[in-house]
Every structure is written in C-alpha cells, then in structure tokens.
Amino acid sequence: MSSTHLPTSRYVAIWAVLVAALLASLALGAAGHSRAFVVAVFAVAAAKAGLVVAYFMHLKDGPTMFTVLLAGAVSVVAVLYFGLVPDIVWVHGRMGSP
Amino acid sequence: MSHAASVQSERTSTGLPTGRVAIWWFIASEIAIFGGAVACYILLRMRHPEWGAAARHTATSIGAVNTVVLLTSSLFAVLADSAAARGDGRRAGRFLLLTSLGGLAFLAIKAFEYTREIQHGFTPVTSLFWSFYYLMTGLHAAHVLAGMVAMLAVASGARRGQSVHRVEFVAIYWHFVDVVWIFLFPLLYLAS
Numbered sequence: 001m002s003s004t005h006l007p008t009s010r011y012v013a014i015w016a017v018l019v020a021a022l023l024a025s026l027a028l029g030a031a032g033h034s035r036a037f038v039v040a041v042f043a044v045a046a047a048k049a050g051l052v053v054a055y056f057m058h059l060k061d062g063p064t065m066f067t068v069l070l071a072g073a074v075s076v077v078a079v080l081y082f083g084l085v086p087d088i089v090w091v092h093g094r095m096g097s098p
Numbered sequence: 099m100s101h102a103a104s105v106q107s108e109r110t111s112t113g114l115p116t117g118r119v120a121i122w123w124f125i126a127s128e129i130a131i132f133g134g135a136v137a138c139y140i141l142l143r144m145r146h147p148e149w150g151a152a153a154r155h156t157a158t159s160i161g162a163v164n165t166v167v168l169l170t171s172s173l174f175a176v177l178a179d180s181a182a183a184r185g186d187g188r189r190a191g192r193f194l195l196l197t198s199l200g201g202l203a204f205l206a207i208k209a210f211e212y213t214r215e216i217q218h219g220f221t222p223v224t225s226l227f228w229s230f231y232y233l234m235t236g237l238h239a240a241h242v243l244a245g246m247v248a249m250l251a252v253a254s255g256a257r258r259g260q261s262v263h264r265v266e267f268v269a270i271y272w273h274f275v276d277v278v279w280i281f282l283f284p285l286l287y288l289a290s
C-alpha cells in the first residue's frame with residue numbers, strides 16, 4: 001500500500017479545488033477564444049492533472065522510479081509532437097494548400 | 099494467500115510491490131496511446147483552424163457535468179485506497195462500488211451525449227474533427243468500462259478481506275482515466 005495517505009478532509013478539500021478549477025476553466029472558455037485564453041484553459045487543466053497525480057495517485061511522496069516512468073512516457077509524446085510540428089506548421093503553413 | 103498470488107503480487111525485486119510497479123508501467127504505456135492521439139489532434143487542429151467551428155457544436159455543459167462526475171468518482175477511489183491502506187476491506191469495497199457507480203453515470207451521460215450529437219448529424223464520418231472526437235472519447239469510455247469491471251472484481255474480494263492490496267492498483271488506474279478526461283475536456287469542448 002502507499003505509505004502516505006492524507007486525512008479524508010484533505011482529499012475532500014483537493015476535490016473541491018479541482019471542481020473550482022473546472023468552473024474557472026468554463027469561465028475562461030466562455031470569456032474568449034483567443035490564444036491567451038486557450039493557453040490559460042490548458043494551464044488550469046495541467047494544474048488539475050498535477051493535483052490528481054500528486055495527491056490522489058500519491059506520486060508526490062512516491063518512489064522516484066514512477067516519476068521517471070511517467071516523464072519518459074510524456075517525453076515520447078513530446079518527441080512525436082515537436083518532431084512533426086515543423087512538417088505541419090512550417091512546411092505547409094496554416095494558410096498552405098490542404 | 100496462495101503461493102502463486104504471492105509471487106504475482108508481493109515479490110519485491112525492485113524493493114516495491116510488483117503489482118504497483120506493473121500498474122505504473124501500464125499507465126506509462128497508456129500515456130503513449132492517449133498522448134499520441136492528442137498530439138496528432140493538436141497538430142491537425144493547427145493545420146485546420148476551421149475545426150473551431152465544429153468544436154462549438156460539442157455540448158460543453160454535458161462535458162462539464164461528466165467532469166464533475168469523474169472527479170467525484172476519483173475522490174471515492176482515493177478514499178477506497180486509504181481504507182485499504184488501513185486494512186479496512188469492507189469500507190474499501192464500498193468506496194469502490196461508489197466509484198463504479200460514478201463510472202456508470204459517466205457512461206450513461208456520454209451515451210446521452212452521443213445520441214444527441216448523432217441526432218444532430220455529427221457522426222464519426224462527418225468530418226476529421228468528429229472522427230477524432232469519437233476516437234478519443236470512445237477510447238476513453240472503453241477505459242472507463244474496463245476500470246469499472248476491474249473495480250467490481252477487486253471490490254468483491256476486498257469486501258471479504260481478500261487481496262485488499264489490489265484496491266490501490268485499480269484506484270491508480272482510475273485516477274489516470276480521470277487525468278485523461280481532464281485534458282480531453284478543454285481539448286474537445288473548450289478550445290473552440
């Protein structure tokens with residue numbers, strides 16, 4: 001079992017923060033569709049995911065091995081993404097032919 | 099616990115329970131699956147700004163309700179994990195059942211949403227945006243269903259005090275399913 005479990009009230013407080021962050025995302029999404037709003041919405045999503053991974057999945061106090069595992073998997077996805085960005089954005093361009 | 103179960107779940111060649119190492123490896127592989135789909139979606143979304151108009155047809159309010167449902171089920175899952183850590187299998191089993199009910203509610207709401215979208219003419223072949231929408235949300239729903247089946251099996255044993263350590267593994271998996279949705283929601287509903 002995980003050795004670091006919080007009191008129930010702490011978990012409920014984290015859940016409340018997650019729901020509040022969802023409401024903030026909805027407000028941001030309704031406020032506008034510019035690049036800044038989109039970045040803000042995804043920043044909130046990343047913060048929510050961080051809370052779940054750190055406290056609900058106990059990665060915050062878990063073995064470093066698991067953090068390395070997750071970082072490795074995310075790196076694979078990042079390599080895929082950044083490896084293809086030049087082909088999609090810079091070669092064809094947003095206004096390029098389909 | 100039988101010898102076979104002991105070898106599968108308790109061997110600690112890494113200094114950690116093998117089952118816990120296995121579930122984190124499994125999650126790492128799942129990141130590659132969902133991450134690959136999300137990365138491809140973002141790349142094509144950059145190429146096709148007109149997808150924003152299609153994304154405005156997704157039901158943000160229904161997606162938001164489903165987000166609350168999944169977050170709440172994740173709360174139940176971590177409470178089940180805590181109960182299991184204290185050796186309280188009955189309580190852990192009850193919380194896992196509540197978590198499964200959250201999954202069932204999520205799938206019911208998703209089915210309602212799919213029906214609504216198909217009735218409006220948005221099917222997987224309507225456009226590439228809708229193909230991605232159904233691919234990613236469908237793949238996620240399949241993971242929710244798989245998690246529910248695993249949780250019901252583990253809850254059944256935990257309530258009888260058997261293999262209570264497995265509660266942690268299904269809980270970690272469920273939180274991952276929650277994290278995936280946390281990213282899918284802004285990607286498909288909010289970033290229009």
